[in-house]
Amino acid sequence: MTRGLDETHQPSRTSWVASANGHPDFPIQNLPFGVFSPPGGDPRIGVAIGDQVLDVRAAVALLDPAWQRALSQPILNDWFAHGPANATALRRRLSTLLSDPAHRDEVEPHLSPQAEATMHLPARIGDYTDFYVGIHHATNVGRLFRPDAPLLPNYKYVPIGYHGRASSVRVSGTPVIRPSGQRKAPQADEPTYGPTQRLDYELELGLWIGQGNDLGSPIPIGEAGEHIAGYCLLNDWSAREIQAWEYQPLGPFLAKNFLTSISPWVVTVDALLPFRRAMPPRPAGDPAPLPYLADPANQASGALGIALEVTLTTEVMRAAGLPPHTLSRGEAAAAMYWSAAQIVAHHSANGCNLQPGDLIGTGTLSIAEDSGLGSLLEISEGGKAPVTLANGETRSFLEDGDELTMKAWCEVEGAVRIGFGTCSGRVLPAR
Structure with a gap:
């Protein structure tokens, strides 16, 4: 199917949910999905609208009967499998219910404050894959270890990725227990085991897979975008000296x-249609994508105009009531060498079967400027240039008690700003 702008994107559309109008993240033009529990309740699918959440299970009788079974589940996997045409139709129905005052009496009883909700993982994650499509991050990290050749020869031909661990993906707010592992100091003869001293974050976007593909049947690049259900923020916490050794x-x-x-x-x-843009042109001399990754439509609108921000608070800052320190501000479109559709097409190119609810990370999204680096490894130049915070504290890597928060939003003339909410975690001591 070909998706296009419709009445749900109109800047003039407002909601009878007053907090949605002018909300920086969740106006009626957004309507993101999640899984939440109301106080004393069990998990169910919800939709964010302003500072409220619509209980979709409770309101399911107002929706198409063909959707009701999937939308009554406590996870989004079954709904993701319904594909893009149904996703668009449900968005239009929800937008009508939440904008037309004629529906207020039947919908309002199914709203509750987000502040009282407990959020859960949106889907049962069968598989998690992390890519490495942020070219500036790859270059910066490569330069630390290979100053003369920071990018390996395959980088501009292959969207590099590796299979991660789905069981340890957690929703924002889950504490970050400092991990232990083997690490070997450069001058040491043997490794030692203990808590990491170089705990880091990685600023990424997550892609949720919608309809999957059969084993042995690659997803063509021209169809790959239709297999993405949506996006989230993702923090790939990293223990750098353990990583360097293993x-x-x-x-x-x-x-x-x-x-x-x-x-x-x-x-x-x-929701992201008004904010798509052309992929950045490849630098002179870079190879063109191989045919299975090349698509004119993807080149014309495959990039994501998503602003990204990372902030940090320490125990000392919170005790003093100080505001968060901004570590970086960047943009996804300026960071990604490969598009989301190219990631999906490549992942399935050998016949690998993607499934509804699979999660894919983009890899760290750094821009070319120092103001938009996506990890402390880059910001502190591997620990050689510690960051000085507003209160005089310094950080090369994260310390116990530090809380990191990621935010993302889309803003362009002629469209209403939408946001992703936050992705945060506070570091606790090793066990």
């Missing part, structure tokens, strides 16, 4: 599988 020859393992945090709301592909 990652060769098979890649990250204990350095990353202890926790991955995601924001709870799934911002749909339809």
